[in-house]
Amino acid sequence: MIRLTLVALLLATPTHAAEMAFFMKNLRQQSVAVELFSRDRKTVWPGDDQVFLIEPNSQKSVPISCNSGENICYGAWVNGQDNISAGVGPDNDQPCDNCCFICVEKTTETIDLVE
Template structure:
């Protein structure tokens, strides 16, 4: 086998190994959100470990009153993610970290380990 061929195989093996290591650090989690408030609610999910927001790009998840939504996220294994929700048109009425991840909360964060959160019920 030529030296060039061995180098190519070595580079390919390294790329495959690095790809599988990177993939092992990725995870998916699904936030299960229910809006029990009588008004529509807007929602964002915020990473506490990096500068990332879901859905991002100045968008929000929108839940009508009574609506339940499954929100799947691709996240980093072990990443802490908190939800912030508020009544549409009334950012003073909020849950979790609220708009722009500006508030602290005791029970609105989850660790990305795969699977689903329990149903998170946004009530009055």
């Protein structure tokens, strides 16, 4: 009974927007396109059919607004060659072991994109 009450309380608690960042390092010799996908709702960053483009051997910090506790996964691929991908890939449909993060207010997650 207590467990059901806790579950109901958690479901009734509204989520609040959190600001967090992803620090992406492209250690490849090619440009890499990256998107961030929510596993909890139909949201993609940057959205609107755009990608974060990271040049070879460079880095980019990307701030996003997400819901606290939300699962966010990255999909990355060599720009122009989406068959060479990492994370959940360009279509958010690849299995991955360590490409998802939990949205936590004022945190930064690092993504190393390697050969």
